[in-house]
Structures are given as structure tokens and as C-alpha cells.
Amino acid sequence: MSQIDFIGKRGRFGALSIILVIASLVLIFTKGVNKSVDFAGGSQITVQFPSAEINTADVRASVSHVDNKAQIVRNQVSTGSSFTVKIKEPEVEEGKEAEASRARRRQLEHAFAELSGEGGTLAAILKKTDVDSMTQALVLENPYGLNDTDEVIQSTYRSTAEKVVAAAATQDSAEAIAQAADAERADQLYSGLELIYPAINRTTADLLNALLIKTNPLQRPLGDSYKDIADQVIKHRATQSDFVTDLSGVLSAVQVKDGEDKAALDSFFNNRFRLGNYNITSNETFSPSIASELLAHAWEAVLLAMAGILIYITIRFTLGYALASILALAHDVTIALGAFSLVGLELSNPVVAAFLTIVGYSLNDTIVVFDRIRDNLHSERKPDVAETLNRSINETLSRTLVTSLTTLLVVIVIYVGANVTLSDFAFPLLIGIIVGTYSSIFVASPCLLVWHNRFKSIVT
């Protein structure tokens, strides 16, 4: 097999590497690397609508009053439409993050409700509810968090229920009803009402079960599970692409046990549930303190790994090999980070994991070459180092390429797979493996040669 003169051409490839590293550093320091919410702090909410008609501009318009810096990304979905709203580094008073994120989420939900046309459904259901059943529901839910005797709690919520029913007759939005019924505690009352009359498409089986046990429409023995009913409802919902458009369709699919009155169940569902027009598929919130802590941990992990590897290679080989491989490693990570910045992706926890994998994996090929170099140097009495390096690279070339290829194959599969989290994760791996393979051929060994020529002989 003919030899390729890698070492002889090291000047050219060295120049290429230096240009790439400098370009990456320039990109990283000028354009910067976007931080995801887990490192920046803030919220990231993904919402899904059954209608494909809604577009990014609509979502932007309706969430602009919640936060006008919010980034909106449209996700690829097979049915309907899905958007991710990112609110990073919101201006929040220290120590009030939880309240702020709660308020933010609620405001966003309202925006989604308005956008999807769900807005009036809570008001509509309040309009047809009577004082007795609302009192009972309020007592069970206890939205005000009252801690008093049963009589006081009963009478408080009865008067609240009366006011809500009265307000519902004149007002057309649930917020206005809550405001009119109890201006002082409107917020608590409103969220309480939302919990009492949940949207069927945003209810989990567990929650549904808990709500059914509390209300006990089928008069089951005290505390008996309603898991059978809840599971049937959720199962039926899944057949309707996660949105329920027709409540009676769901109810007709539900089987009750022998001797139970299904009519009671029907009226419970009709009086207590709304049809939802949007779904929150994920919601992540990070307080600024935890975000900076996570970022610091990520840096520590990368540096710790590099230090650990440096020590390991120094023990197994010598310092010259270790420094050469760390230099190649820094080269790989810098270029992958540069590419990341160029494409404008976000640095998040999974991405840091990918970078750490690059740290570990890009060394594999380098070590294969180094092992061969060491062997070859040992087997000759007076080796010509440059020639031995080149021969070693050539001898191991096919395995360097094949090992990278097999890993590259699966990384491409992860990258192409539609999941957003995973393709963000696979991208730096993709770059890292390609650059890592390049560097183990063109960077690591020349660095070793420079060390040998300038500092300390690697021939023992």
C-alpha cells in the first residue's frame, strides 16, 4: 500500500487548523453562543393546537404582551401546529421567581386560550352551574387555602359561589367573573375555578381519577378508585389525536361497572369539563440561580474531564503525548463550538453532554495512532521520528476511518430523527467526530513531532 505523506504536508494542514480555530474563536466571542433556558434562566413552553392554520406571527402577536422579547419557534408536527415559546432571562425580582413563572405561565395559557378560541369556555360552564354544586366543588378544592372550622369554610365558599353565579349571569369572561365575585382574591379564585372545571384534553389519568374520587359521582364506597373510568377517558382521547372535539363521543366509549348509573357520570363530565383547544406539551422553567449553577457545573465537567484525560495519557504514555492529544482535543471542541455558534443553535445541558462525549471520543482515534507510534518507535533501534509518525498514521488509517464511520452512521441517524432535543445534541457530535478524525491524523501527530523537535525526545 502506498504511503501518504501526512507529516510532510503538516504545514498546510496546520495552517488550515489554525484558521479554523481562529475563525471559531472569533465566532464564539463576537456572535457568541446562544444559551438555552437551562443555562440562561427563564421559561420554555411548547404548545400544540389542533388547527394548522395558526402561524408564528399569530403566536407572536398574542404572547407579545406577556413578554415582548419572547422567541417563538414553530415545530414540525404531523397534525395541527406546535410552537415553542422561549422567554429567557426575564426581569424578575430576586426571590420572586416562582410567583413570576407562575404568573407568566398563566398569562401564556390565557394567550393560547384566546388564540385557539377556547377563551369563553370556562365562562360558559360557570353560567350553567348552580350555587350548591359550585359550593361543594369550592369546599373540596379550597382555592383560598382556608384553615378554619368546617362551618366557616362552608359559609365562606357558599357566599363566594353565590357571587360567582351572580357574576356569571352578566359577565362573559371567566377572569371578569372572578374579578366581580371577589376582587381581593380574584387570582386565587380564578385558578381555583380553572382547577375545578379542567379542560378534558389537558387532564391526566391520575388527576381525573383524583377528581372523580373527590366528587364520587357513581357513589362508590368511600375512597374507591375511579382509575377504570379515568383510563378509558384518556385512552379514548389518545385515539382523537389528543384533542377532544366531542365530549359525548368520549362518554359513549366509557363503560361503568355493573349496577352503576352512567347518567350520573355523564352529568358530572358535562358539568365539570371543558373541551380544550390547546395542549401544553412541555414546560420548563429555571430560576436564574439554578441556571448559573448548571452552567458552572457544565464548565467544571468539561475541564475536569480534560484534566482527567491528560493525567491518564501522561501515565499510559508520556507528557508529550498527553499534551499533543489535549491540544488536538481543544482544537476539536473549539471548532465544534464555533460551528455551533455559526449555525445559531443553543447551548443546553444535552449539548454539553455531547461536547463531553467529543472530549472522550475524539481521543479514541488519536490513541490508536499514538499506540502504533509508540510500538514502532520501540521496535527500531534508531528511528527517524518523522518517518515513523507518518508510517504509523498510514498503518492505522483504515481503522481510524472505519471506527469513525460506524459512529458517524448512528450519529447521523440521531441527527435526522425528528426529535429537537436529540438533533441539537447530535449536531456537535457530528462536527466533533469529523473534526476529531481529522485532528487525530493531521493535528495530534504533528504536535507530537513539534514536542519531540523542540522540547523533549519521545524516543526512549
Place this chain on the structure above:
Amino acid sequence: MRFRWTVIALAVLVSLFVLFKPADDEDSWKTPNITLGLDLRGGIFMQLEVDTVDALHQFIEEQAGSIKTSLQGDEFTVAGSDFDIEKEQVTLTGVTSSTKPEVLSELNDRYGNDWIVKQEGSDFTFKVRDRKRSQVMDDAVSQAVYKIQNRIGELGVTEPVITRALNSNRIILELAGADDVERVQKIVKEPGKLEWRLVHPNSPIGAPSEAELLRPYGGTVPAGTKVFPTTAPNGSPSYLLLQEVKLTSRHILDVHPSRDDRGLPAVGVTLNREGGKIFENTTKDNVGQFLAIVLDKKVLSYPRIESMLSDRFIIRGQFTQQEVVDMVIKIKSGSLPAEVRILEERVIGPTLGRDARNQGAISAAIGLVLVIFFMMFWYSRAGVYSVLALVLNLILILGILAGLGAVLTLPGIAGFILTIGMAVDANVLVFERIREELKKGQIPKQAVAIGFKTAFITIMDANITTFIAAFCLLLMGEGPIKGFAVMLMIGIVCSIFTAVFCSHTFFLSYLARKQPDTLGIWPIGRQNV
């Protein structure tokens, strides 16, 4: 040779057994015992921080009043009391006693365990001792954990996981299947609901079932009463209590571990003035009756009223010191909670989890097929051995994952797919080495021996560096990322075993059986060098 095959067979059988062994509560061998992370099954993850400094401040503030009152009730005169939150100390001014001349030593006797007492004339400063300080802060976290545990049932979540990080004020909450953040936030932020109610006189305390409890009343709940369940694991499942709530959390000033007149552990309670009056009236008329302490609708304890009591009293029973401490934490979780902050909150809808799971499975399958085709094409017979080793590898990984009870997350699936690509690397190194030896003219048997022997060192070196990186990730990473690190580490260990030991066995077995002159290790279509 027989030994090698036995090891392989054992490894596979053990893995399959661990993977599919039916858990206690289910009897099917079909479902693999892999715990899915919240990002794959949907649910709520929260990281909470208890404001322990706030709890300490509350403690100092309430002690300023409580030490003063306690001394005043005990032949001391105290002119005033004050506290300094920054310095973590309480100051009492003008403390004198007509009966006890040695005020300082008297105070040290009473409070020296928890406080460093210093005298300046008739003023005394109490600085909280480090031991007490960390105990107060620690208790605040325990209270928050207890409160959440006690109320989490309201959500109907089947397997809530509440973990307290060791020696930290952080609490991790993992609620698979939950979707309602609003409700979880409410549980986390709101104090528990504490009520003191009288037990229905003459009701059968200790009845083994609810039916037994209600038997004297013809099976129905008598008017003016309510049935409450208990938190105690054994004993009576429920009690019949009077509807009227006597005391609530707003009447309680302090709850602390104390001792009764015989020196046995007891729970000390201090009420405010209003609470004291109510309690006086209640206990006066009900000596000999039982009073139930109810937290979040569950009965914690039902002490008997021994005499008329007012604002300061103890609850005694056959308590151990630990039981007293636990009870104090439970009562405090409903009356004097510390502020809880939500640091991190992740809600993954069930549909997202399901989609991620399916996509992960599809990606893994495609990746596997691509690698299998490539290896069989590039290394023909040897490629088949590496594919067999790869399949064994995946079985072992899943078995170890199940055995460790590690959680499979979305990044973990990525790690699994990555492992598929990386696992054959070791085989590639060996095969390339064998090819080299064959080119040098070695006979197959010799080439295989040299190939496996020399490539082993390289394989170890290359994999250990990846292992170091994964280990750092495990140390520093959090949540789903840890799943990735674990997967990578398991994958590395398994792939060394399968790619070196198992595929070597396949080769040896083939060589012994066929004694071939050539070895099928070249790309398909190219039979030799």
C-alpha cells in the same frame, strides 16, 4: 473453550432474567424492567430549595418571646426582650429573680444546650449554638419534605418520588404522569392544614375497620361528626371526630421536643393567648376525653386530656426521643413552615414523552441496521461475529440497566444509539490488526491470536478516556443527562466484554472446528489481500 461459552451463556441468561423478571406486583414476563425517566413517560420534575435561613430567623424571633414568657412564669422578672437576626441572638433586658441569686448559671442550666448565654449587668444575650442552628435548619427541610409527602396524595400520582439531597436544603420532586403544575406548586408553597378536634366520646377507638368504627351507630356517621383516616401504618385505620375544630395552626406559637415530669420524652406546645383560652375551655369540660391532632385531613395523634390545660402544655405518651422529634416536625409542617422556593420546574406532557420514546426506538433500530450492514459488508464472516457480539452487548446493557434500576431518559436513548456505533469500534481495531497480520503471511490461527492480544491494550486506552469523560458528566450533570452518562459507561464496559471476549470466542470456536487456511475478514467481493 467450554469455559468461555459458559461465561457468555451465563451473562446473557442473567441479563435476560434481570430484564424480564416479573416484579412483585405484576406477573408478566413480557414487559422489560426498564424504568423510564420523566422525559419519556411525561410528568413533573421540580427542584426545590427550602429557605433554611428564613426558618432560623423565624426560630430566633419566636424564641425571643418564648424564653421571656417561660422565665416570667418561673419567678423571674424580665423587663424586655429583643432579637437580632443578623447576629442570630436574643437579648433579654433587666432579668432579676428574688428567689434565684445566680441568674447566669440558672439560665445556663436551662438554655445552655442550645444557646451561649452571656451576661452584661442585668442584660443577657443568648446566641444560638452551631449545633442547634444546623438542627433548626435541618428540621425546616424535613418539615417541607413531610408536608409534601403528606399532601402529594391529592394529586393522585401513583408513584411520587420525593428525594432530599443529603446535607442540603434541596428537595427533588418527581411525579410521573402528573401534568398540573398549578396544583403541585400549591402543595409545595402552601402550609399544611392543621386542626385539633375532639374524638367522639365513647366511639370505639382502635376499631380495626371503618365498619367496626361505625357499628355502634348503625353503620352511619352520627350527626356532628366526621370520619378521618390516620397516617399511622398500623393500628386503627380511622377515627370518628367531632366536626368542630378547636385549634388551628394560627393558635400555635411553638412546638418543641420537651420532657414530662418523669423526664420522659414529650412534645411541648405553646399557644397564643386566644388559643390558650379556647384550650382552657375545651380541656376543662373534657378531662378524660381524647383530642385528635389532624394534619391535612389525617389523624397524626390522639392524646388523652389528663387535666385542664391552658397555653403551655406537653403531649406525652410512650414516645422515644425520635418519635418526639418526628411529631414536632409533623405538627410544625402544618403550623410554622419555612419558605420553599422552586428552582427548577419541568413539565413533560404525556404525548411528548410517548413521541420521544417512539422516535428513540426507531432511531435505535435504524442505527443498528446500518451498522450491521456495514460490518457484514466490510468484514464478511468476521463482521457477522462482531454483529453477534453487538447484539449480546445490547442485551447486557439493558440487563445491567434493569439490574441497577437506572432510569432510561431521552439522552440515555441517544447514549444507547451512540453505543451501537461505538461498540463495534473495538472489533474494528481487532479486525484491522488481524488483517495486518494476515498480510504479513501469518496463518489465521496465529493472526487471530496476535490481533486480539495486541489490540486489547489500544482498546482499553481508547475506552478509558471516554469512560473518564462520561464519569465527569455523571458527577456534574443533572437530571436526564445523568442517564446519558450512565448509559455511556455501561455501554463501554459491556462493549469491551463482548467485542473482545465474546467475538474472540466466536473466532476460536470457528478456527477449532474448521481449521481454515484463509479467514473471511475481507470486504465482501474481495476474497483475499
